[in-house]
Amino acid sequence: MLSFKIRHLTVLSLALTLIAAGCNSNKTPSNAESAAPASSGSTEPTAAGTEVKAGKLDIKVSFYPMYEFTKNIAGDLADVETLIPAGVEPHDWEPTAQDMAEISAADMLVYNGAGMEGWAQQVIGSASGTPLIAVEASKGLNIMEGVEEEEEDHTGAEDDHAPEEGEHTDEEGGHTDEGHDHGGLDPHVWLAPSLAIKEVQTITAALSAASPENASTFKSNSDAYVAKLEQLDRDFKEGLKDTKRKDFITQHAAFGYLAKEYGLTQVPIAGLSPEQEPSAAQMAGIVEFAKAHDVKTIFFETLVSSSVADTVAREIGAKTAVLNPIEGLTDEDRSSNLDYLSIMRKNLEALKTALNE
CATH class of the missing domain: 3.40.50.1980 (Nitrogenase molybdenum iron protein domain)
Structure with a gap:
């Protein structure tokens, strides 16, 4: 099954290569197009300090929580679109060639990371050479080991191991993830309001760097939303x-x-x-x-x-x-x-x- 998915993504990446030139011609050039290609995002966007363009940003997000967080920060200053359709289990979803073309044509991709989107690194790698800024919202958080089916003992003891920052990463700093098993990591950080706040702050920093003329608005929107999350946490x-x-x-x-x-x-x-x-x-x-x-x-x-x-x-x-x-x-x-x-x-x-x- 995994090999099929890898072959499937390889075909999609080849399709994207054919589409990329046309996509790029419709995008506003980035000041950092000659810099390193996009990889994982963090509190600094992938292309650090990249100014995308004046006006609205075109942002693709992986699934619903990323939409909620990004839209509350961006407000009317960005067109935010969710890749995974409503009602579809995110663990089951994989991008089509059209999805990959749309991601490549966007200014920014916001995804949770920590293995939630097993397709993310392949898609981001296929978009190399485009001005796409990839933002991994969970970057920098202590990601817990997942509870795998064969390891459960149902004694009530929770594995509290939280790896040090940088653990379980590849040589580029991104979380390793294959298929839909999350690479053995638990990606569900958004379900703790205190950690959702940190994801919102990571996305805010990326948006502000991508569109600095709107940074004060992004911060104001973010602060208002974070205040709601802080109340939820309390x-x-x-x-x-x-x-x-x-x-x-x-x-x-x-x-x-x-x-x-x-x-x-x-x-x-x-x-x-x-x-x-x-x-x-x-x-x-x-x-x-x-x-x-x-x-x-x-x-x-x-x-x-x-x-x-x-x-x-x-x-x-x-x-x-x-x-x-x-x-x-x-x-x-x-x-x-x-x-x-x-x-x-x-x-x-x-x-x-x-x-x-």
Whole structure:
């Protein structure tokens, strides 16, 4: 499967090569086009200090949280478009040749990194020679080891190893990631508001360097949004500090950063990928843990089937509830005008209810 994906991306990169010349002719030249090509972004954009153009920036973002953060910073000063369609599980998505051409023609690509977008480095490498600025929002954060399916023991012990900055990187400073297994890393940093703040600040710095004439507006917008995230962080700390229990069972191991930031223990049924299916022995282990700890709620998530969580809940006489990893918005979310902040507040209420049963 992995070799197929690599071949698939190779074909796409060849297609991009044929398209690149036409794409570049429509772009405003960058002052740094003769400098090093784009790689991973950080608090300094890939092409450090690059001024893209006056007026609106054309920004592509990988999936919903990156859209939310970038749009709140950029406001009306950029056209921000999400690559992964609404309702599609980001772990399953790969870019088409058209997607790659659009990325190459854009001024900036904002992606989470830490292995979330297994396609990112291939696509960015294929865009070499264009003025594309690639911004890895999680760059500089301590990225935790992921919980892989075969390594789960369901004892309630969370692997708190947080590698030092620079660990698990390739020679260019980018996170190594292949396929959809995240390279063994947990990319779900946006689910801890305190870390979402840092991602917002990284994106803000990149936008300000790309369009310095708008830097003061970007900073003002960013400060206003960060203030909302800081309040959300305070609400999580206050709401979860005195709960009756500290462990919660999830279908997908997406909440390790949230658990660590707020003194909780995530007990996942499956690993980092929501597609992983637990073995019979692992299912028996999670049922045993749930019974021993009198767990009354099993959490599942949007965008994937809840069948595994339903099975565990039936076995122990518990109920199920949503804990949303915010990897994309559902039709119901959009019709209810939900966003990152409101969904995170729903997550907080769900956790408070389950942890105080």
